Amino acid sequence: MRLLLVEDSARLRELVSETIREAGWRIDTVGSALEAQSVLYVDAYDLILLDLGLPDGDGLDVLRALRRQRNATPVLVLTARGAIDERIAGLDAGADDYLTKPFNNGELLARIRALLRRAPVVLAPVLEAGQLRFDPARHEVSCYGEVLPLTPRERSVLEILMRDLGSVTPKRVLERKLSDLDGDISVNAIDLQLSRLRKKLAACPAGVAIETVRGVGYLLRETGP
Incomplete structure (x- = not known):
């Protein structure tokens, strides 16, 4: 619990x-x-x-x-x-x-x-993007059924982007949400987390891409099969 x-x-x-x-x-x-x-x-x-x-x-x-x-x-x-x-x-x-x-x-x-x-059993909806599945109840991200070895902060970054799938997540929004969850976090630290996350997703491959929208934020999009 x-x-x-x-x-x-x-x-x-x-x-x-x-x-x-x-x-x-x-x-x-x-x-x-x-x-x-x-x-x-x-x-x-x-x-x-x-x-x-x-x-x-x-x-x-x-x-x-x-x-x-x-x-x-x-x-x-x-x-x-x-x-x-x-x-x-x-x-x-x-x-x-x-x-x-x-x-x-x-x-x-x-x-x-x-x-x-x-209390009733309330299951949070599973998020999906490409071959990724994020289960909020288990705090797990899987690709083709295999759990990805993500750190808690990487998982938080990915969940925020998956909830905004196809839309730009402003950098300031990502920074604020991560700071609320895990203490103050710098823009450079976010960039580092995104770099590591991209490598792990590419190794799957997950059928998604994280794009940097210069001066605005980040976009998670599906890349197809």
């Missing part, structure tokens, strides 16, 4: 992450609405722990956007907003459960277990 915690307090992120990992689950953490939206764009999670008071927006906006995209991932809201009308607003926006701060770690884990038990 893999969880996402969206919380602006670094200390609370640390404490909750420790509790979650001790319970045997994996967890990723972000501290803003923009980071949450970027991560959810490229990754699938079994459950989301969502704070509402984020520095760059309201967590309810993140929740509403998630539900508009028909993403049914269970969401447990963690917030200091304890008034009944605020709890109702969170549930009406699509939250599956609501836990006010401060909370007991035992209760937190119990609520997570309850949500995971009743």
Whole structure:
């Protein structure tokens, strides 16, 4: 099981992450609405722990956007907003459960277990381009059925490009999304990842090509059989 915690307090992120990992689950953490939206764009999670008071927006906006995209991932809201009308607003926006701060770690884990038990199995769609298949649920890229030995960052780059198949992905967008996922990343580092990725795809061959659109960004296109 893999969880996402969206919380602006670094200390609370640390404490909750420790509790979650001790319970045997994996967890990723972000501290803003923009980071949450970027991560959810490229990754699938079994459950989301969502704070509402984020520095760059309201967590309810993140929740509403998630539900508009028909993403049914269970969401447990963690917030200091304890008034009944605020709890109702969170549930009406699509939250599956609501836990006010401060909370007991035992209760937190119990609520997570309850949500995971009743959560439907939601399979993220497999992305395809040429002979490539990217399975978000398994975090695997395969070519002719063989899993490609990509690093996590190479896989992230390829997934972003596959989602924009046939369209140019602006360099600034790729840089922002990768920075949100993996810390600050320079343009030179992105170019290096793309160079390595091109070599691995050519060795398949995958039936796709990554083109550099000078001054704009990058384009993944199918090259045919």
